[in-house]
Amino acid sequence: EAGVAQSPRYKIIEKRQSVAFWCNPISGHATLYWYQQILGQGPKLLIQFQNNGVVDDSQLPKDRFSAERLKGVDSTLKIQPAKLEDSAVYLCASSFLSGSSYEQYFGPGTRLTVT
């Protein structure tokens, strides 16, 4: 079974530029998540989709971050304009319901450096 795919793996941009990340979840997984992992910290949820609808975007800085999941499969996360503090690894995950809990599978992440 193919895992969660993300691209690009690395990205370096200057502040105030824009950037987009792409995620392809595991086939059949209805729920998709974007997490931000700042160096030395645990991942923090930015946005969660159930099929193509947003379930939770309470921690998404909506003045600069946006995300979409068209057709309930692939997703893109965009930052415009980027700030220095956006330097982090952006993780995409997808999940299925296993018993009474959701098991999340993570992609390799995109490491963003903002200079």
Next chain:
Amino acid sequence: GNSVTQMEGPVTLSEEAFLTINCTYTATGYPSLFWYVQYPGEGLQLLLKATKADDKGSNKGFEATYRKETTSFHLEKGSVQVSDSAVYFCALSDLSNQGGKLIFGQGTELSVKP
């Protein structure tokens, strides 16, 4: 709100030593609890989970028991190997969120020396 606290790292052990990484949580209700592992240059991998009190999750020689009375989910392994060197994250599923949003601890880096 819900939160997870892990012991600070880095933890450095010799091969075949006993490992304990402490994890405590604060949550309303009874969330599912998870340990994820992140090897250098790789994404997060689910190591083990427990979904209710007194459950023991286990995988690859690692174990953790869901302790409701102490709100803990400590990770243990009887004999670590160099290949276990990684960052370990404790996490809980937020029950207020439909679809199992995870709340993570800050991670504990483990380094195993030969």
